[in-house]
Amino acid sequence: MDQLELLKKNWKKLDHTLPKLSREEISNLIHKKSSSIVKWIFIISLLEFIIPNILLLFADFDKYTTETRALGLLNFSIIFNTITYIVIIYFIYRFYKNYQSISADSNPKVLMQNIIKTRRSVKHYIWFNLAMIPIISLVTLYKKFSTPDFLEKLPEGTSMLLVWFLTFVLVAVIVTLTWLFYRLLYGILLHKLKKNYNELVYSNGDDCG
Amino acid sequence: MTEELEHKFIADLEQHQNIVHKVCKLYTNNKDAHNDLFQEITIQLWKAYPKFRGEAKFSTWMYRVALNTAITLYRKSKRTIKTQDFDSVLFKIESSEYDDTEEQQLQLLYKAIHHLSDIEKALVFLYLEDKNYREISETMGISEVNARVKMNRVKNKLKKILNP
The missing domain is CATH 1.10.10 (Arc Repressor Mutant, subunit A)
Structure with a gap:
């Protein structure tokens, strides 16, 4: 006899041996806090969004405006910040729409697809932020390096080529570390999901649905 | 209204709780993990309940939510088997x-x-x-x-x- 058939035969009999929760116990359970992966992804996405923006609140805007004006970057800064905020508003809208689409009563394939889609939009937001780091820092430093003040302070005989080389290395290290941090964070969170999704959908390419 | 919905949900779940217990039985191997998964499935069922329109049978709808929770949403490592x-x-x-x-x-x-x-x-x-x-x-x-x-x-x- 097929092993599973044996289990199936006994499956219904199990009902008498299972725990039986009272209405009161069920009522207590529904008021407990969920620890689902979606909740964690949502919390982390919010932190990714909120923390950098909170840090900006502490920035000295007067000093920033004076400095950018002195460097001749005021217009660039206004345009850059406007674009950044338009993009951020677009991403908030995307996050909201995506989280709305995640529903525990869709089928597992759709649920996993929606979570992956949600993560993808957060990933795009991170890529956008990572791309902004070299753009803003290199443009600002380019202007800064051309000021007489900076050139005066530079030890005699220092090649500008070396200064730029070190600048590029530093920016690259910052971008790479941030990228690695995100990879690790979501790697831990999404490892199981991706494995299950691939198994469900792509197993040996036999999916016909 | 919410209270009414809650009463109805609790009654439905009480009647069909064996489905959830059976999912827990297959996905966990000890009592603590069983209770833990049962709790998370109950929370997910309750969260999704306002959208349950009765197009499918309550039990069929439960299969999806319970399996989704066990496969995708649940994140405790206790149930990992040595x-x-x-x-x-x-x-x-x-x-x-x-x-x-x-x-x-x-x-x-x-x-x-x-x-x-x-x-x-x-x-x-x-x-x-x-x-x-x-x-x-x-x-x-x-x-x-x-x-x-x-x-x-x-x-x-x-x-x-x-x-x-």
């Missing part, structure tokens, strides 16, 4: 050659199922619930052919675990 358990399955198979009672076979089967992947466990669960391939494919969101192929693989895998 590899020693696998060895004990094999050991028991050898030692039970002359004592082949049905109860013992069932225990071995449950242990073997705990070594399947999350997706495979879901297929086994639906099979045990006597769902046909069309229903399995609809619940899981895969094609009927895929469901059939995967189910055959699961059966073979179980055979291999039980008869190494």
